Amino acid sequence: MRKFLFIAAVATSALYFVTGNASAQVADTTKKATPATTTPASAAAAAPADDVARVLLSNADYSTAAAAFKTAGLDTVLKAGGPYTIFAPNNNAFTKLPAGTLEGLSKDPAKLSAFLKGHVVNGKYGKADIIKALTEGKGKATFTTIDGQALALSVSPNKTLQLTNSAGNSAEVSLYDLIGTNGVVNGINAVLLPK
Template sequence: MKKSLLIVAASLVACFTANQTFAQTQDTTKKNPTTPTTTTAAAAPTLDVAAILSASADYSTAASAVKAAGVENDLKATGPFTVFAPNNVAFSKLPAGKLDSLMKDPTKLATLVKGHVVTGHYGKAEIIKALTTGKGKATLTTIDGQTLTLSVSPNKTLQLTNAAGNSAEVVLYDMMGTNGVVNGINAVLAPTK
């Protein structure tokens, strides 16, 4: 049992590390070899989770939804919060007219938006720990009481599934904010309501 748990944990770490490496490559060809380099600690985050969404072109639809739903002030509070934010491509996959309809109904939109936000800090490291502790599964509760189940997908990526059975995979980790973290997902988790 311990061996299989260690295998699962090692697989998760390897998959998440590879995913992050491919997602965050840097151009190292522009370094001047005669200039000494120094290593500094990562800069402290300066934006809250709501501002992170607004500052990212790939998450502009999520930022608009947060504002239209009236949830922006909630996400500026102390936290910590973890936002599993659908990217713009995820919103584009909704049925025709669905997003426009939701944007005109702040109550339904708020339910949808809050179904992507949990209390607590769940960056990649915390998610791996929760999955290891839960033997491959972890359950989180959103800020309005919905359930999100975390598991490893058949593609060896982190998968979120809500109570309605809708799933999404995490495609970007650890956009750190002053009051939490934003992780990007590839689908909108529509609620049961």
């Protein structure tokens, strides 16, 4: 009888040991699998998923510019092709315009389009690209807008990036690198009025 009890105790211990190891192996497998599935998902989230028109629309501080681009019909242009760099005035910049300016332009999509094209450059110029262009130009650089105007870049007395259009109107870059699939949006603190 003692022999039978001893064998039963050993069998129960062996069963417990095997069951415990099996669940430990499952737990280890799960732990190893978790990082592999999270890494691609986080990498996909970091990659730009929208064109520059949608990136502009996704930032509440630039809703006035996004609405203006849509009214002018430029949102469809900015969804295709590129790369583009939009120097987008923030909402506060539009409030500094003379009363009725934006409303008047919005009634004529062709004029509004011409006005907004002075804020869009062919090519993708994020912060690092702009710094490189300024370094190569010894503190000055010139970009060409999609309608052929010159947009001069320089460092302002405040040590920020300043843009000046052909009419002599200036704005400072206040936000960099809203990255889209076909370009980048950089925010500015003033509207670059044409001549």
